[in-house]
Amino acid sequence: MHGWSTAADPARDTGWSEAPARKGFFTDGSVCIGCKACEVACKEWNGIPEDGLQMLGMSYDNTGGLGASTWRHVAFIEQPRRPVGAGSLTPLPLVAATHGQEAGGDPGSGFKPDYSASAGASSGPQDTAAGSAETGIRWLMSSDVCKHCTHAACLDVCPTGALMRTEFGTVVVQDDVCNGCGYCIPACPFGVIDRREGPAGARNVGIAQKCTLCYDRLRDGMSPACAQACPTQSIQYGDLDELRARANHRVEELHAAGVADARLYGADPDDGIGGAGAFFLLLDEPEVYGLPPDPVVTTRDLPAMWRTAAIAGATLLAGAAAAFVKARS
Amino acid sequence: MVPPATFTSYYGRPIVKAAPWQSDIPAYLFLGGLAAGSSLLAAGADLMNLPELRRVARIGALFGAAAGSAALIHDLGRPARFLNMMRTAKPTSPMSVGTWILTTFGPLAGMAGAAEVAALLPFRIPIAGRLLDAAARPAGLLAAALAPGLASYTGVLLADTATPAWHAAHRELPLVFVGSAAAAAGGLGMVGARLSETTPARRMAVGGAVLAFTMELQMERSMGLSAETLHSGKAGRLFNASRGLSIAGAVGTVALGGRNRIAAAMSGAALLAGSVCTRFAIFEAGQASARDPRYTVIPQRERVTRS
Ligand code: SF4
Numbered sequence: 200m201h202g203w204s205t206a207a208d209p210a211r212d213t214g215w216s217e218a219p220a221r222k223g224f225f226t227d228g229s230v231c232i233g234c235k236a237c238e239v240a241c242k243e244w245n246g247i248p249e250d251g252l253q254m255l256g257m258s259y260d261n262t263g264g265l266g267a268s269t270w271r272h273v274a275f276i277e278q279p280r281r282p283v284g285a286g287s288l289t290p291l292p293l294v295a296a297t298h299g300q301e302a303g304g305d306p307g308s309g310f311k312p313d314y315s316a317s318a319g320a321s322s323g324p325q326d327t328a329a330g331s332a333e334t335g336i337r338w339l340m341s342s343d344v345c346k347h348c349t350h351a352a353c354l355d356v357c358p359t360g361a362l363m364r365t366e367f368g369t370v371v372v373q374d375d376v377c378n379g380c381g382y383c384i385p386a387c388p389f390g391v392i393d394r395r396e397g398p399a400g401a402r403n404v405g406i407a408q409k410c411t412l413c414y415d416r417l418r419d420g421m422s423p424a425c426a427q428a429c430p431t432q433s434i435q436y437g438d439l440d441e442l443r444a445r446a447n448h449r450v451e452e453l454h455a456a457g458v459a460d461a462r463l464y465g466a467d468p469d470d471g472i473g474g475a476g477a478f479f480l481l482l483d484e485p486e487v488y489g490l491p492p493d494p495v496v497t498t499r500d501l502p503a504m505w506r507t508a509a510i511a512g513a514t515l516l517a518g519a520a521a522a523f524v525k526a527r528s
Numbered sequence: 529m530v531p532p533a534t535f536t537s538y539y540g541r542p543i544v545k546a547a548p549w550q551s552d553i554p555a556y557l558f559l560g561g562l563a564a565g566s567s568l569l570a571a572g573a574d575l576m577n578l579p580e581l582r583r584v585a586r587i588g589a590l591f592g593a594a595a596g597s598a599a600l601i602h603d604l605g606r607p608a609r610f611l612n613m614m615r616t617a618k619p620t621s622p623m624s625v626g627t628w629i630l631t632t633f634g635p636l637a638g639m640a641g642a643a644e645v646a647a648l649l650p651f652r653i654p655i656a657g658r659l660l661d662a663a664a665r666p667a668g669l670l671a672a673a674l675a676p677g678l679a680s681y682t683g684v685l686l687a688d689t690a691t692p693a694w695h696a697a698h699r700e701l702p703l704v705f706v707g708s709a710a711a712a713a714g715g716l717g718m719v720g721a722r723l724s725e726t727t728p729a730r731r732m733a734v735g736g737a738v739l740a741f742t743m744e745l746q747m748e749r750s751m752g753l754s755a756e757t758l759h760s761g762k763a764g765r766l767f768n769a770s771r772g773l774s775i776a777g778a779v780g781t782v783a784l785g786g787r788n789r790i791a792a793a794m795s796g797a798a799l800l801a802g803s804v805c806t807r808f809a810i811f812e813a814g815q816a817s818a819r820d821p822r823y824t825v826i827p828q829r830e831r832v833t834r835s
Contacts (some may be wrong), residue, residue, distance in 0.1 A: 203750055216757075248580070255539075257539040258539065258659065263541065264541055264542075265540075274538060276538070321810050323579045342740060347648070352686075352689075352690065355618075355620040355621065355689060355802075356620065356621045356622070356623065356689075357618075357621060358613050358616075358618065358621045358623040358624035358627060359613055359616065359624075360615060360616040360618070361612070374714060376609075376612055376615070377609075377612075378604050378605065378607075378609035378613065379604050379605015379606040379609070380603075380604055380605070380607045380613075381547055381549055381603070381604075381605065381720060382547075382621070382689075383547040383548065383621050384546075384547055384548055385544065385545060385547040385689035385690060385691045385694075385814075385818060386688070386689050386690060387544070387545065387688040387690060388544060389544070390543050390544045390545040390690075391545075392545075393545055393548070394605050395605075397820045404605075405604075405605030405606045406605050406606060407605075442548040483579070484536060485537050486535070486536045486537055486538070486543070486821070486825045486829070487538065488538060489537065489538030489541055489543060489821075490543070491543050491544070491824055491825070491828055492825060492828040492829050492831075492832050493828040493829075493831050493832045494690075494828070496611075496687055497687075497688050497690050497695055498620055498688060500687075500688075500695070500698055501620065501622075501684070501688055503679050503698070503699070504622075504683075504684045504687050504688060504698050504702070505619075505684060506682050507683070507684075507698070507700075507701075507702045508609065508677075508680040508681055508702040510702075510703070511676075511678075511679070511680040511681065511683065511702035511703045511705070511706040512676030512677055512680040512702075512706065513566070513676065514703065514706060514732060514739070515565075515675070515676045515679055515680070515706040515709065516565075516568070516675075516676045517709060518710060518732065518736070519565075519569065519572060519672075519710070519732060520566035520572070520738075521731070521735075522569075522714075522728040522731035522732040522735065523572040523575075523576055523607060523728045526572075526576055526578070526727045526728040526731075
């Protein structure tokens, strides 16, 4: 699709000779109940500090998004229920999360629910998503996490080698190596990784932090804390191949039940990141959940960028030389 | 094409994260460019026997490399771990490539610059002073050989991210940046050296300004929707300033740069300031494009719809 070679086995490609099967997450948004047990379990297991207790005023989500001290984040979308029979892929009357030209950075500024748009819509096949027919609202919930990309931009651009590929095919920051240059942060196409802020000297302040897919637990043969805590099995952990098969089956099941919106995100090894190690089942377009619709690893264009830099450097050198031709006055 | 009026996002929240970098990084973009351009100017002046231009340019390269390195280290989350940059060399990381270029360039340009500073002292430094004199030319020439890399890699540094305005400009950024570097270095030469020696500096300054200007026009076309960020808010004000200063400096250089010492110095100063504004404008445009999800969602949505 992007003409980008796919690496089926990132661990082995990185030089792990004895690598177990690639591990990952399948997060099934169709059964998420928004309880945030994953967020809590992640914080507890990984000893992540509190990073704000403010009310965001936009939905039941007061976490906001992934960051240095939020490695699981449950997105919570309240949207008008679409009329039954509406084409599944036509744009939703998404008043709640749709912004005009001038929409800026103020979270929640565009949140003006227009319940009348869908008033009277009766319960339809989308009933698997939480919500009530009386209010005309449907709730979408999904737990976001680092995608553990096959082609991980964060890892590519890291100048110290602090970001590394584990034997499980996951992407992990080595806390003792990272010097906090911050390059991985704008490199990630999903806005996952961030530098921890806080008082100097506090744990891992000043260095890049993100989900490790519980590297420590994996090495002991345990499943990650979030998957362990999830009460509905919305977060499933296992061998990536098996998870993909299971997810394909789940989508077929949902389509057969009339949930035409169900689609996988990040499960395609031919996508712009070579497929995610942590992928999702969504019930609406990715951007509704705060995910980029077509993420591409930035380093895919790096050879072209180096070529441009070479041309630029040669231009500078030639220009400088030309500036000295018959320069003595 | 007319971008869609509306797009969908998660409560207007950003998708990609803006770089956590403060003004250290755009300052470094300028200082590194100034150092690179100056080292080329110094090498030429050395070979052509233009001692005053050589002195200004060598000291400019020394200053740019030293202040630029300090800015880079200051910006780290853990400055004390700076040396971890040296534990590996990664061609997939423009920052790694750049660190190696800068750590090689720095001492070389530093040696040539130190020789000039030593010559300004009222006394002679025994032995070490003579060694420095002998090393200045080879060191300066080697630094100049690295200068094209130092001036151009910073364009790749910004472009190799998911920041919409930077990545969309990846075909032009290195060219804009070498132009800006040449304009700054030429400008410094005009500020610091006597008229009879600044012919190469003036040519370099005007050539650089023209290159940066034309590549910026092309860059805006490549950027598509995210080019908006160069024309609004802080980035917009800086971009306008960079345009105004660079044009004024270049016109002043051509009209009066060879005849009037004061006008030459003022034109040179305008070009230096223009280069500063160029770097800060592009930096801020990228940050603004990361903070607003429209620049991430709309182009990607269009790509999906097309395929
Ligand atoms: S989602 Fe971002 S942080 Fe996670 S592996 Fe991919 S690039 Fe790195």
